[in-house]
Amino acid sequence: xxxxxxxxxSWREETKPHKFCPGCGHGLILKAxxxxxxxxxxxxxxxxxxxxxxxxxxxxxxxxxxxxxxxGRTTPVMTGIKRARPDRICIAYMGDGGxxxxxxxxxxxxxxxxxxxxxxxxxxxxYGMTGGQMAxxxxxxxxxxxxxxxxxxxxxxxxxxxxxxxxxxxxxxxxVARGTVANVRQLKNxxxxxxxxxxxxxxxxxxxxxxxxxxxxxxxxxxxWAFIEKGMTEYFKVGEIKDPAKKEA
Amino acid sequence: MTEKPIQGEKRVFMTGNxxxxxxxxxxxxxxxxxxxxxxxxxxxxxxxxxxPKYGRGFLQTEDEIxxxxxxxxxxxxxKRAFTATAGPGNMLMQESMTMAExxxxxxxxxxxxxxxxxxxxxxxxxxxxxxTCFGGNGEGLRIVYSTSTHQELFDYxxxxxxxxxxxxxxxxxxxxxxxxxMRESLYIYxxxxxxxxxxxxxxxxxxxxxxxxxxxxQHLRNTYNTEEELNEQVNNLVAEYEKIAPExxxxxxxxxxxxxxxxxAHGVVTRxxxxxxxxxxxxxxxAGHFRPVTLRPIAAKELKAVAGKAKKIIIAESAQxxxxxxxxxxxxxxxxxxxNYFRPGQGITSEELVDLVKKGM
Ligand SMILES: Cc1ncc(C[n+]2csc(CCOP(=O)(O)OP(=O)(O)O)c2C)c(N)n1
Ligand code: SF4
Numbered sequence: 001x002x003x004x005x006x007x008x009x010s011w012r013e014e015t016k017p018h019k020f021c022p023g024c025g026h027g028l029i030l031k032a033x034x035x036x037x038x039x040x041x042x043x044x045x046x047x048x049x050x051x052x053x054x055x056x057x058x059x060x061x062x063x064x065x066x067x068x069x070x071x072g073r074t075t076p077v078m079t080g081i082k083r084a085r086p087d088r089i090c091i092a093y094m095g096d097g098g099x100x101x102x103x104x105x106x107x108x109x110x111x112x113x114x115x116x117x118x119x120x121x122x123x124x125x126x127y128g129m130t131g132g133q134m135a136x137x138x139x140x141x142x143x144x145x146x147x148x149x150x151x152x153x154x155x156x157x158x159x160x161x162x163x164x165x166x167x168x169x170x171x172x173x174x175x176v177a178r179g180t181v182a183n184v185r186q187l188k189n190x191x192x193x194x195x196x197x198x199x200x201x202x203x204x205x206x207x208x209x210x211x212x213x214x215x216x217x218x219x220x221x222x223x224x225w226a227f228i229e230k231g232m233t234e235y236f237k238v239g240e241i242k243d244p245a246k247k248e249a
Numbered sequence: 250m251t252e253k254p255i256q257g258e259k260r261v262f263m264t265g266n267x268x269x270x271x272x273x274x275x276x277x278x279x280x281x282x283x284x285x286x287x288x289x290x291x292x293x294x295x296x297x298x299x300x301p302k303y304g305r306g307f308l309q310t311e312d313e314i315x316x317x318x319x320x321x322x323x324x325x326x327x328k329r330a331f332t333a334t335a336g337p338g339n340m341l342m343q344e345s346m347t348m349a350e351x352x353x354x355x356x357x358x359x360x361x362x363x364x365x366x367x368x369x370x371x372x373x374x375x376x377x378x379x380x381t382c383f384g385g386n387g388e389g390l391r392i393v394y395s396t397s398t399h400q401e402l403f404d405y406x407x408x409x410x411x412x413x414x415x416x417x418x419x420x421x422x423x424x425x426x427x428x429x430x431m432r433e434s435l436y437i438y439x440x441x442x443x444x445x446x447x448x449x450x451x452x453x454x455x456x457x458x459x460x461x462x463x464x465x466x467q468h469l470r471n472t473y474n475t476e477e478e479l480n481e482q483v484n485n486l487v488a489e490y491e492k493i494a495p496e497x498x499x500x501x502x503x504x505x506x507x508x509x510x511x512x513x514a515h516g517v518v519t520r521x522x523x524x525x526x527x528x529x530x531x532x533x534x535x536a537g538h539f540r541p542v543t544l545r546p547i548a549a550k551e552l553k554a555v556a557g558k559a560k561k562i563i564i565a566e567s568a569q570x571x572x573x574x575x576x577x578x579x580x581x582x583x584x585x586x587x588x589n590y591f592r593p594g595q596g597i598t599s600e601e602l603v604d605l606v607k608k609g610m
Contacts (some may be wrong), residue, residue, distance in 0.1 A: 052337075128288055146285070
């Protein structure tokens with residue numbers, strides 16, 4: 001008999017192995033999320049929404065009700081559900097293109113309205129699903145399919161600092177953090193606190209996760225991790241930015 | 250002056266998206282605005298690689314709403330500007346394209362159709378016909394070329410800039426995912442080498458001189474105050490559109506003179522229809538094919554004449570009746586029986602069409 005590896009209880013075994021590329025960060029983020037759901041005991045109450053981006057591959061990932069929305073539109077779809085069914089725990093899962101480019105207006109306004117919603121965003125510095133174009137988070141001088149000579153910040157701006165932006169427009173009751181797939185235990189704790197913020201009805205919660213896209217970065221395992229741990233953290237500081245539990249966080 | 254991207258004429262073997270990028274370069278396009286979406290991505294990929302060598306611009310916007318409106322902005326400032334998209338992106342560009350219709354802004358939009366509704370597939374369909382012809386809260390005052398080969402993608406991408414700037418209506422090149430991703434042989438050329446003169450572009454805004462002193466200021470609007478005022482504006486737009494339509498209309502016929510059965514198809518499906526007619530003729534069947542090249546405006550008079558003579562019409566398309574609506578509208582009043590071959594989101598082969606015709610005999 002083949003042995004099934006240990007996986008979070010809320011994962012759906014029938015859809016494993018998952019469909020992400022080998023070495024992709026999405027799987028690790030969803031592992032942290034699965035464990036957070038398990039530890040909080042909320043599997044029966046979660047409604048999961050995923051964007052169009054590689055996050056769409058998670059539509060049947062968990063044993064929870066889930067909906068695939070449109071590119072950039074997960075935040076409003078989940079907002080609609082939460083407003084109609086406040087007893088549900090609504091999780092919006094998206095990429096950096098979905099959250100910071102096409103869906104940025106939704107993110108800004110959901111945060112400003114302090115929606116009792118949890119947004120989890122995978123930052124992999126590019127558009128994964130469409131084949132590696134520049135994302136708002138692409139690093140300066142980074143070569144992508146639409147910046148073949150390197151991203152010139154004078155022309156296309158500097159990487160979007162998502163959690164910092166969300167923190168700036170939310171009140172003290174919001175939870176905002178940036179984790180990384182390089183530290184899954186910490187990421188899980190951030191996600192747990194974000195979900196708890198929603199469960200308690202405290203306010204909006206947002207976790208960005210630094211993530212890898214070896215396929216479009218064209219990196220081997222070593223370089224993928226080096227990029228996540230060193231390249232990305234030069235611009236994206238890992239840690240909690242806003243925590244209602246700690247007034248001065 | 251930097252050197253021309255293409256000297257004279259050259260035989261190449263390329264994907265359709267690469268063809269569009271080369272055509273835009275050859276047409277002296279100043280700037281492209283865009284947002285990633287499959288199957289259009291490589292138009293941008295090639296453009297971003299090639300355009301800096303010729304001093305042309307590019308901006309990746311935050312979404313297609315922005316890509317459409319930045320294109321309007323580029324055109325308003327007198328530049329030859331374009332964007333390219335597909336499916337859900339085409340939906341988001343409808344807003345800006347209605348502004349272009351109302352204000353006669355000669356935008357060019359290349360659409361590589363994918364499956365719908367919603368995100369659906371990234372592969373192929375002909376399901377963006379209605380949207381590309383009539384999307385938005387207006388009357389569909391646009392010009393839409395439906396291409397079928399890579400040569401046409403090149404020819405019509407160049408032509409669309411001239412059509413747009415000559416007539417000042419938003420102009421669309423309607424391709425699809427098969428054309429976008431397939432590789433094919435074609436000739437790319439410098440338009441001048443073929444005697445094609447690019448229409449002069451002029452700024453709507455930002456011309457020389459102090460407004461109110463040296464020249465009248467440009468005050469452009471798209472809002473109207475009363476029903477009558479709007480009605481008059483739309484009537485004027487429609488009248489101008491109808492006046493230019495006969496000049497703009499393009500179509501092709503294949504063996505329609507004595508045809509009993511006429512297949513009507515557009516885009517890549519015309520290739521299946523052309524091959525089917527050849528095969529059916531070999532077998533002694535009097536089959537013909539009518540292909541509208543412009544879907545908007547459509548060659549209604551010519552289509553009606555062909556359809557009226559036939560004993561049967563077959564409409565074949567990779568959608569659920571979007572071409573059929575255009576055709577029915579054009580041939581209203583004709584009693585020829587109509588049959589459909591609808592394959593939304595799926596390709597159509599000549600064998601299928603041959604079988605269909607023979608089964609119906
Ligand atoms: C309106 C619209 N525009 C564009 C697309 C094409 N599209 C699909 S996924 C995607 C980008 C995904 O990138 P990101 O959100 O960063 O997620 P990732 O794939 O990197 O996880 C785009 C542009 C679309 N589906 N809909
Ligand atoms: S393309 Fe990148 S983000 Fe998408 S599944 Fe593959 S590695 Fe992950």
